[in-house]
Amino acid sequence: MSLLGDVARWFADPEHWQGPHGIPVRILEHIELSALAVAVALVIAAPIALYLGHTGRGGFIAINVANIGRALPSLALLALGLVIAISLGLGLGFWPTVFALVPLAIPPILTNSYVAIREVDRDIVDAARGMGLSEAQILRSIEVPLGLPLMLAGVRTAAVNVVATATLGALVAGGALGRFIVDGLALQEYDQLMAGALLVALLAVVTEVSFGALERATVAPGMAAIR
Amino acid sequence: MNLRRALFAAFIAASVVATACGGAGTGGAKPAVIVGSTNFYEQLTLGELYSQILEANGYTVTRKFNLGNREIVEPAIESGQIDIDAEYLATLLAFVDKDGKIAKPTTDPKETQAGLQKALDPKGLTVLDYAAATDQNGFVVTQATASAKNLKKLSDLVPVAGTMVLGGPPECPTRPFCALGLKNVYGITFKDFKPLDTGGPLTITALEGKQIDVGLLFTSDPSIVAKNFVLLDDDKHLQLADNIAPVVRNALLQKDDGTIKRLLNSISAKLTQGELNDMNKQVAVDKADSKVVAAAWLKKQGLIK
Secondary structure, X not given: OHHHHHHHHHHHOHHHHOOOOOHHHHHHHHHHHHHXXXXXXXXXXXXXHHHHHHHOOOHHHHHHHHHHHHHOOHHHHHHHHHHHHHHOXXXXXXXXXXXXXXXXXXXXXXXXXXXXXXXXXXXXXXXXXXXXXXXXXXXHHHHHHHHHHHHHHHHHHHHHHHHHHHHHHHHHOOOOOHHHHHHHHHHOOHHHHHHHHHHHHHHXXXXXXXXXXXXXXOOOHHHHHHO | OHHHHHHHHHHXXXXXXHHOOOOOOOOOOOXXXXXXXXXXXXXXXXXXXXXXXXXXXXXXXXXXXXXXXXXXXXXXXXXXXXXEEEXXXXXXHHHHOOOOOOOOOOOOHHHHHHHHHHHHHHHOEEEOOOOOOEOOEEEEEEHHHHHHHOOOEHHHHOOOHHHOEXXXXXXXXXXXXXXXXXXXXXXXXXXXXXXXXXXXXXXXXXXXXXXXXXXXXXXXOHHXXXXXXXXXXXXXXXXXXXXXXXXXXXXXXXXXXXXXXXXXXXXXXXXXXXXXXXXXXXXXXXXXXXXHHHHHHHXXXXXXX
């Protein structure tokens, strides 16, 4: 009970909301870090998934390879990312963390996108092909719009995972909300630690809800009528 | 086995006390010596220094290195499983006298040594002369920063710290031997603090990458030599005196004619921070054998032939 009071007092302290180490800056850092990691994963995974989904080949192998990303411990990737970032002169903190987060974000995006394209009604695709649409046109105007909500569901899962895991960045001198957790542990200031954990959880929930709304908004008009 | 040895040692000690009238140096055979150490590179080198100088003077030395941390080594020397080890004044005093009833470590090595001796007396141990070399919190800058801002000692930071970033363990801002102490003792306030690690790879990388200007490392960290960092002198004595000194069992000293004491003190007299850091760098960075490094140093200092 007293810890809850301490956490509330921690949030109420105006000092924690100001300056380069304040809550708003840390939240922005966290969003920036997570958004970049998801964006990089999207750039890597989406083209592969679209190609495989459209042609219907090699999906099983691709998904299983990508799933290795789920199995690799993020902590180990972080350490590896640190070594790589140092050797490339990218410094501490931000880039090693991005390196650790991207493999975490790839599997849900790849799997969902592949399935989203595969699951588009084959009759519609055949009809489009019969009407003389090129393969690129079929992908662009039929498969992607119809599969978009499911693809976004993959991005949502990836984003929530990444937001929760981006806290690791503080271990390699990064900023973001993990700072509160790592510093709270080092200083044995458990109010700060708990506050950091709450902020991360809150951000993850907001991410989840936002993507959920986006998914609903992107359901193709025709599909919405069927539902 | 241990009990038997302890009883034997107690018997020897008792008989020496009972029969000695006018000093223990009865001549004859030199006592066998067991040198111990904890489990990191600096301790192995120090253990080699002590062992080799004794061997060169006719003692039979058994090495019991890498025993573990102080929690293991300190009881080992108390109970006579080892006779000699290299210790750090302030840390050992805080260890053997946890609540500071006998003495509290201070920033003055002489005072800390005297306090430590008081705490060691009931344990039958003697701390010999301490070296100038320490292993304690130190603040370092790169050679480039030191030249550009003309930095040699911590007080030189006072006028320029406002534009500089300090890096160290996350708890540093609230600790008296870190940023808080710099502020209270020296009046140094940095522009910003970057939470990193405790004298580890993050701090070293951040210094090299100019993400921080001043970093907290241990004063005997091998990277100071390897990366050509400048260790700023603690001219107002912020840090507790963790000077390196040999600790020896009284039982051994009583069997000896004073040679052991003289030999170990001759090492401490020559062991400066620079000399220690140079050896640490050879062992930890260049992966040289601590045996070879110690022998070369003793020869260079003219302590063995």
